[in-house]
Amino acid sequence: MxxxxxxxxxxxxxxxxxxxxxxxxxxxxxxxxxxxxxxxSSPLFNETMFSYAVIQWPQSSQSYLSFMEFEVTFWPSAPSGVLLYSDDAGSKDFLAINLVDKYVEFRFDCGSGEAVIRSEEQISLDSWHELRVSRTAKSGILHVDNQRPIGGIAEGAFTQINCSSALYIGGVPEYEKTKRTAGVMKPFTGIIQKVCNRVQ
Incomplete structure (x- = not known):
C-alpha cells in the first residue's frame, strides 16, 4: 500500500x-x-514559580509494578531540579528522575532499599537532551543522550514498586513530603517536551 x-x-x-x-x-x-x-507548544517549568504538571498512572493506584520504562526529552536552564517523581504513601516505594549539578540521577526503592544510578557525564544547559530509564525488578538502567548506559541494583529483597501518588513532572506540590532518599529538592527550570512510559 x-x-x-x-x-x-x-x-x-x-x-x-x-x-x-x-x-x-x-x-x-x-x-x-x-x-x-x-x-x-512545550510546557515551560520555572523554579521560582514552583510549577509542575500532574498525570495519572495508566493502571490502577494499587498496581505493583515489576517493569517500568520512561523516555523524557528536556531542555534544562538550571543545573538541578526534579524531572519526574512518584511514590507510595503507605510504604518506602518511590521512583525519581532528578537533575543534580547537571548530572542525571535515576533513583528508585522497591520498599527494601534504594538504587541510585547517576550519569557518568554532566549535561549542558540550554540545549535539548534525551534520557531513557528502565527498571525490571531490582535492576535499573539509565541512558542519557549518547553517554554509555549505566546500570544499578536496589538493595533488599523486594522487586515491585507501588506508586499510589500521581506522576509529577517538573516538580511536586510539597517537597517536605517526598521520600527522604529520593533526592527531590527543588523544581526543574526549563522545558520538558515529551514524557513516554510503559509499565507492567
Missing amino acids: CDVVSCANDGACFANRADGYICLCPLGFKGALCEESFSL
Whole structure:
C-alpha cells in the first residue's frame, strides 16, 4: 500500500494491515497524509514559580509494578531540579528522575532499599537532551543522550514498586513530603517536551 501513498512533510508510511497504511507525521504536522500543520507548544517549568504538571498512572493506584520504562526529552536552564517523581504513601516505594549539578540521577526503592544510578557525564544547559530509564525488578538502567548506559541494583529483597501518588513532572506540590532518599529538592527550570512510559 505504501508504494502508492505519499506522506507529506517528511512523514513516513507504514502498512498497518494488508490493505491499509498509516502516515507517522513529524512534530508539527497531522492528518491522514501529514498534510495539516499545527502549532505545537512545550510546557515551560520555572523554579521560582514552583510549577509542575500532574498525570495519572495508566493502571490502577494499587498496581505493583515489576517493569517500568520512561523516555523524557528536556531542555534544562538550571543545573538541578526534579524531572519526574512518584511514590507510595503507605510504604518506602518511590521512583525519581532528578537533575543534580547537571548530572542525571535515576533513583528508585522497591520498599527494601534504594538504587541510585547517576550519569557518568554532566549535561549542558540550554540545549535539548534525551534520557531513557528502565527498571525490571531490582535492576535499573539509565541512558542519557549518547553517554554509555549505566546500570544499578536496589538493595533488599523486594522487586515491585507501588506508586499510589500521581506522576509529577517538573516538580511536586510539597517537597517536605517526598521520600527522604529520593533526592527531590527543588523544581526543574526549563522545558520538558515529551514524557513516554510503559509499565507492567
